[in-house]
């Protein structure tokens with residue numbers, strides 16, 4: 213499925229593996245994201261077994277007042293918005309959500325962070341909205357967060373106050389799997 217669109221207003225989402233992404237990423241960037249997707253797939257399969265990627269997106273969120281010379285402008289990414297990545301119209305990055313509620317094929321969600329909280333942006337924690345309290349994780353460039361996509365793992369991105377937050381998201385499906393992945397399988401490591 214080719215999907216992408218504006219996110220909730222402040223960010224841009226686009227798949228790194230479609231033709232339209234090549235001019236934005238350049239040849240080296242295009243090849244780099246192919247390599248990163250392959251590395252994410254390898255790490256996720258080492259932990260979760262024979263899952264296969266079904267979708268990937270680059271998410272770029274700019275905080276207030278951010279002007280990054282390297283970032284794609286709204287004009288450059290505008291044509292990408294003809295695709296729609298959201299199946300559930302209520303789904304959003306900043307609101308608490310369940311990835312599997314957006315796309316039922318998702319079994320494992322993987323997030324490879326490409327910029328670092330504190331150095332590149334402020335705010336923008338990843339939060340698991342657990343029943344007792346939220347668990348906040350700090351994105352760091354090179355860190356991979358992976359977790360089962362179902363209802364055990366309600367989560368959100370906290371507002372980005374400044375700077376540029378980049379992440380490569382890859383969602384996997386467990387063809388023929390037993391589907392019994394649970395929240396104990398959360399993983400946070402380096403790639």
Ligand SMILES: O=C(O)CCC(=O)C(=O)O
Pocket residue numbers: 271305311323337338367368369379381
């Ligand atoms: O960027 C993140 O840390 C999480 C994004 C997310 O939850 C999603 O795209 O479904």
Ligand SMILES: [Fe+2]
Pocket residue numbers: 309310311321367
């Ligand atoms: Fe999500």
